[in-house]
Amino acid sequence: MEKDIFKQRRQMLTDMILNNELYVPMKAKEIAMLLDIPKAKRSELMEVLDSLVADGTIGVSKKGKYMKPENVALVGTFESTSRGFGFVVIPDREDDIFVKANDTMNAFYHDKVKVVITTEKNGGKRAEGKIVAIVEHEVKEVVGTFQKNRTYGFVIPDNAKINCDIFIPQEFMNGAVEGSKVVASISDYGSQSKNPQGKVTEVLGHIDDPGVDIMSIIKAYDLLVEFPESVKKAINDIPDVVSEKDKAGRVDLRNVQMVTIDGEDAKDLDDAVSISKEGPVYHLGVHIADVSHYVTEGSALDKEALKRGTSVYLVDRVIPMIPHKLSNGICSLNQGEDRLALSCLMDIDEKGNIVGHRICETVINVDRRMSYTSVKKILVDNDTNEIMKYKELVPMFHMMEEAAELLRKKRFARGSVDFDFPESKIILDENGHPTDIKPYDRNVATKIIEDFMLAANETVAEDYFWQDMPFLYRTHENPDPEKMRKLATFINNFGYTLRLTDDLRPKEIQKLLSEIEGSDAENLISRLTLRSMKKAKYTTECVGHFGLAAKYYCHFTSPIRRYPDLQIHRIIKENLHGGLSPKRAAHYDAILPDVAVQTSAMERRAADAERDTDKLKMAEYMEQFVGETFDGVVSGVTAWGVYVELPNTIEGMVSINNMKGFYTFDEEHYEMVGELGNRSYKLGQKVKVVVIGTDKILRTIDFAFA
Known part of the structure; x- marks a missing residue:
């Protein structure tokens, strides 16, 4: 009888909270008194309240007050997976929140959602x-492959994290045929029992047509290829050569010997270097294209550049931040052409200290356009x-080599960390x-x-930090202590140690990387160390750059391809012309936080798109090698398989389903262990693999152990 009464009270309590009939928030003791529950029965009340919190029916604050779940919900972005479950990413929260498949409320990929925590983080x-509410659907359209049936069709999303196909009624196919790569807008996000529905808005071409694969990625990431009419109109007023009027009042460095040094195929040359020596002191000049002279604040060019945030370097093309007339023309420091620049002139002593500097507006003329290959032939190959x-x-090149060595030794002496992972160079026909x-x-x-x-970026950042001006810094926070503890425990298995303190120094990471250099565990520990560190971003606060062991750091040297550089050039130039007035300082204080958020987000988007195009072409390249055997190194171990990297930087996976015998994942040691214990696979281990399949759409390469 008492149980029935308590169930009734439980239901009544739930209904009252959810229907706003009970004054909440309220602590357990207050609820017990309100419902006239005696002290002897209050433990049962706590069990009921805990169960209601655990299933998300009600919420509880950090102060122990119970209320409607949405009142304690956190707002974040839902990252779905192909297996139904997902994670909610909360801004400024270190760890994501895991959401089971039946607790997603049918949220779609990248939805903005409200989530209540049902189980707190425990150790690792x-x-x-x-998820208790879907606030907003961020993804309005998807890119995928069209599959046609007699009276309807489906779009299979290229993004494997979208775990459902989009239903397309016949009247909304827009000419798509079997195998078309399409863009589909979503009109209905569906439910647990019904697929999302949409219509084809653009047919990119057939899946096998040249260039369609890359264009699919461009569309999927919503990268802006074409410039709007306002920008096209604006560039008509930009000259092809620097006028004498624009050169006036600048420091004239046209007689200073200087070069650009870039890759052979580079077209947007935004930095030139010069050097001379006077006694023991090197005079280093880093000369950066003065893009801000042509891209003025608030102009159509500026608004579009901020929207893009960065140039995107895909495997077969560059999507520029500013139009080619600027990036490859008057803003590019082309050989033999007068150009406007913002120069950082530094004095470096014999110990690599920057003992003096000057930042000024200049006019320059580059003597030669050099390539990395040519300079290497001179300095190394003779x-x-x-x-x-x-x-x-x-x-001059020999003098540059000497000065760079001094700067590098100085940087490493303070603890700068250098992760030297090979990047991929993909050759296309x-x-x-x-x-x-x-x-x-x-x-x-x-x-x-x-x-x-690096020297110029640090020098400029330190200068403007001490001038106490609004500025945009490139920051890299200290690693998460818990991740570092896990790393220290893991590397202990290999006989290495990481001295952990409350204030971990970059020097400790650098010392570890030096100790493992050349060892079998080098690749393994380097990768895990990198994964344990935070990502760099743009901020208005100068909190330092952990990886570079730098107290002051900014991005000053690439205004053609990065908006933060362009933004600080304006501040620097305004300061050079008489300083920032209180009104202008307040203006920058108001806009810079949004610029930091926007450019950090666009940088991540560009990096993801670049990585996906590389993976796509790698999968396409490996199609011809199905059945062939390669040497490789284990580069990752997960519960679902073992990742293997080949000497040419291509990575594929041996699925646990393709491993002979029964294997379990030892998470503590990052190792896949055979049932009988006589065979295992761990990070850094050399292996032989056979290519058993590739998938361009999923951008995956499947291996099996040979």
């Missing part, structure tokens, strides 16, 4: 939650032909098919330019 186990070809510049894939050559010339650009 994520917090679990339940190539006679190359040395003769550029004989007047050879002394005229139809866009990959003919070769190999590691990108990072040589002495690339390191020289890298060292010089």
Whole structure:
């Protein structure tokens, strides 16, 4: 009888909270008194309340007050998976919230949702939650492959994280045929028993047509290819050559010997370098294209550049942040052409200290357009032909090598971390098919330019930090202590240690990477260390850059392809012309936070698109090698399979379903262990694999152990 009464009270309590009939929020003691529950029965009340919280029926605040779930819900973005479950990503929260398949409320990929936590984070186990409301559908259209039936069709999304097909009624097929790559807008997001519904808005071409594969990725990421009419109109007023009027009042460096050093196929040359020596002091000049002279704040060009945030470098094309007339024309530091620049002139002593600097508006004229390959031939290969070809510049290159070495030693001495993972260079034929894939050559010339650009970025950031002006910094926060503890526990198995303190120093990471260099565990531990660190982003606060062990850092050197660089150029130039008035300082204080958020998001989007096009072409390239055997190294181990990387940087996976025998995943040691314990696969292990299949749409390569 008492149980029945208590059930009634439980239901009454739930109804009262959810129907706003009970004054909430309210603590358990207050609820017990309101419902006249004696002290002896209050433990049962707590069980009921805990169960209601666990299934998401009601919510509880950190102070122990119970209320409607949406009142304690967190708002975030739902990241679905192909297997139904997903994760809610909360801004400024370190860990995502795991959501079971039956607790997603049928949320669609990237929906903005409200989620209540039903199980708090426990050690290495994520917090679990339940979605209680869908705030907004962010994804309005999908890119995929059209499948036609007699009276209707489906679009199978390219994004494997969208775990349902889009139903297309016959009247909304828009000419799509079997195998068409299409863009479909979603009109109904469906339910657990019904697929989302939509209509085809654009047919990109057939799945096998050249270029359609890359265009599908461009559309999927909503990358802006064409410039709007307002921008096209604006560039008509931009000259092809620098006028004498624009050169006036600038520091004239046209007689200073300087070069650009880039890849052979680069067209947007936004940095030039010069160097001289006076006694023990090197005078290094980093000269950056003055894009802000042509892209003025609030103009059509500026608004479009901010919307894009960055240029996107796909495997077969560049989608520029600003039109080619600027990026490859008057803003590009082309050989023999007068150009406007913003220069950072630095004095470097024999210990690599930057002992003096000047930032100024300049007019320059680049002597030669050099490639990384040519400079390497001169400095490393001692190539006679190359040395003769550029004989007047050879002394300068040797001086650059010396100065860069000093800067690098200084940076490493303070603890700068260098993850030297090989990047992929993908060679395509005229139809866009990959003919070769190999590691990108990072040589002495690339390191020289890298060292010089880092020096300029740090110098500018420190200068403007101490001037206490509104600014945009490139920051990299300290790693999460819990992730570092897990890493330290793991590497202990290999005989390495990571000294953990409340304030972990980059020097400790650098020391670890030095110790593992050349060992069998190098690849394994380097990757895990990188995964344990946070991602760099743009902020208005100067909180330092952990990876570079730099107190002050910004992006100053690439305004043609990065909006943050363009933004700070405006602040710098305004400061050079008399300083920021209180009104202008307030203006920048108001706009910079949004610029930081926008450009960080666009940078991530570009990186994802670039990675997906690389994976697509890698899968296409490996089609020809199905059945062949390759040497590789285990690059990742998960519960569902083992990832293997080949010497040419291509990565594929051996699914646990394709492994002979029964294997279990040892998460603590990142190891796949056979049932009998006589065979295992762990990160960094050398293996032989056979290519058993590829999928261009999913961008996957399937291996089996040979």
